[in-house]
Amino acid sequence: MSTPSRVRAQGTGPLLALLAFAQFISAIDYNIVYVALPEIGRAVGFDAHSLQWVISAYAVAFGGFLLLGGRAIDLLGRRRMFTTALALYGLSSLAGGLATEPGVLVAARAVQGLGGALLLPATLSLIATSFEEGAARNRALAVWGGAGAVGLALGSLLGGVLTQYLGWESVFYVNVPLALGAAAVAFTVIPADAARERDRGFDLAGGLTATAGFTAVVFGVVQGPEAGWTSAQTLVSLLAGLALVGVFLAVEARTAHPLMPLRLLRNRSLIAAMGITFVFMGTFGAQYYFFTVYLQNVHGYGAMATGLAFLPSALTGLVGTKASEWLLGRAGIRTTIVTGLLLGAAGMVALALAQSPTGGYAALLPGVVLLSLGQGLAWTAMFAAAGTGVDARHQGIASAMASTTQQIGGAVGLAVLIAVAGAGTDASTGPALVPGLRTAGFTAAALTLLGVAIALTLRRPAGTAPDDPASAPDVRQPQRVNAA
Template identity: 85%
Template sequence: MTKRRGTGLLLALLAFAQFISAIDYNIVYVALPEIGRDVGFDAHSLQWVVSAYAVAYGGFLLLGGRMADLLGRRRMFTTALVLYGLASLAGGLATGPGVLVAARAVQGLGGALLLPATLSLINTSFAEGAERNRALAVWGGAGAVGLALGSLLGGVLTNYLGWESVFYVNVPLALGAAAVAYQAIGPDPSRAQGRSFDVTGALSATVGFTALVFGVVQGPEAGWTSAQVLSALIGGLALVGLFLTVEARTAHPLMPLRLLRNRNLVAAMGVTFVFMGTFGAQYYFFTLYLQNVHHYSAMATGLAFLPSALTGMAGTKASEKLLGRVGTRTTLTAGLLLGAAGMAVLALALSPTGGYPALLPGVILLSLGQGLGWTAMFAAAGTGVDAAHQGIASAMASTTQQIGSAVGLAVLIAVASHGTHATDGAALVPGLRTAGFTAAALTLLGVAIALTLRRGSASRTAAGGEGDAETATPALSA
């Protein structure tokens, strides 16, 4: 456990960093039509305003996790925020597609450095059990609010100040948080002698996962049998295979393969893959339904996400209590089942003529399940992992999260567009319904994975605590 000062300020800062990152996930969606018109994107290339972020984020997470472990968590946390702020400034100043896409990619790099540093700071600064569960609930709640408010803030800013403001707003937030970090986070310890960085592993993992995410993102547009997509997917798989071979043989691996013996971590990786491929895609389809079927304005679309924010906060608070009382497996399973039910109910409510109130039961169930599941799956990922490997363990779960997001969105877009070329109006509704039902069914795969978590508790192994362990934590006080 790292020595810390002022854990209240520390937790507030880490939650704020998650809030910034979550806001940016959705804030750009609402501004996309205006960005496309003003910056000069065509219908095909506009997706890269979103995809450039996802590709860089997913590709650099493992590297970011190991950098946090080896170079220092405060150092990487502040570096990530500065990168994020400067890239946001560049994005707002962009006058052409190339500069904007590059800025989004650097934002993604900043996110890839920020998330594992943040999670490893939580997992090494708060004791495993009730204290850590509470910290994760606060962190997860900030993310839930940021996801929902991102759409609202994006609508307000785009409506009154133009699309550039959705980038500029990140600059003072990120740079201000970086400045506070020197007060809230204790100095990084001296780097341990004799620990090399595993350059071969870092390069093969970064390029391999970047290629995989690129191939998945590009597949629906370019065609899954196109040369660029096949080259990216095959090349990415080959490099990931090389990465695993290197990790098995090197003395100082980027990702110690013994971490895969931690049953909770492996299960969390599987759940995060499914979670982001199903829950994460709902923001895209809900925005599409409101704007392209019912022609909501950017402002109205943002306001439509407010119930999701409030319910997500309630879900993360409930998750904190449930983790202490019934353990990770039950909490995570309950969240996934609630979310699956919400997706199905929401899909049933989609209609060319239906009003917003009909959507609320599905939105509430979905958001409550998301709040429960988000906190629980990251609690599982950090359980029984030695402090020296918390950064890379967090990055492993987050990498599957990002790849799952890209794969899930690609699959569900293909499902929604099957048999139609419509981009607007009532013709979109049948495909959106089918995508919703498909996401609900796929979420049940996450339930099956969550059930592989062990009940009860197990002591950490002597070799760094990376054995099978479960977060059956003491009940929280009222």
């Protein structure tokens, strides 16, 4: 049996920088398109209904392919999948910038989502197998999370600058050199993958049912607010997706080489992390959308001004991820997550209270600071929880499980909160939006407390056994090293 590749001790600094940069690219791409949406709609020919698919195509593909991507990483190799993901990102971004028809642009965004479904679990798996569980891994996750927090916030600023001065196409073109350059660097930083182990088969039935099921669920959730929750399209998609997920679980219980080993569901920390990522993305993740709507549709901010308004969030999020590393080492995962979620909930309430038809930007800053600080604390810690006690051979699929619930939670949360914000008004701009936006903020804060309840089920065990039956050290596992 061939052995997995080993990470060189001398390479941890450049490796961490590369993984953080990959997260930065992914995070920028998540937000950079929002500011450019109006211009994309006018230039490419989207109508009011179809424009949402510039965002939704990415979310559907990302959420649907995560489990398949995570298992591919475990079986086919971390470097192979990491570089493949970045290549998909770069080439699909080029196609998006060249698009002149809505269908082409939506397809390009879907391929970007597929790249994300490979990139996120590949990055988390490389962190989990390269840095020792504990302080070294916490530090690596803090650096990775900090890059993501900055990328999310700067994505809006960069989107505004590029759209205003270079046109909407540039928000796609900017990813091309970043992604392809990172893919090239990966070959010099990440050790080559070992040959595939012959006794580890690929679960084709599980891969097909999981991908189809989760894609259908995310599609139904995304379509629900626009098509109607009782429409045939939404109901068929949701019911078919849930049925396929049920078939997937049945397949996993019977196959010799499961896509998602069901014994992972006995890992208490991983299951809690999945619940927390679901709540987190459905509440924290939706705030970027509502903050943009408030600034642009209520107060008339342009693309550049909106981007600049996100800068305090970027700086505070970076502080939060650094503080998360410190708090993880002193108080543990549970306390760090609970603290982050409570701070974020307080920030959502403060933001909601500060919103008004005549209010200034300064009134929003206390809420922005609390929300971003809490986000940085919780983001790092919840992914630390997802990798705790998981065998190195299953880190890819474990991170994909937590990321899948994160993506579905984001789609569900945004759909629910948009419905809350829009209740009682048909307005799309102006002061009439404020009551609904405030109600959505209060609702998100209340839902965040569900994440707190889940986090309280976590515990810090004296010693956590890996998910495999044999807990003895396995010489086949990659050698872990301390952070540089």
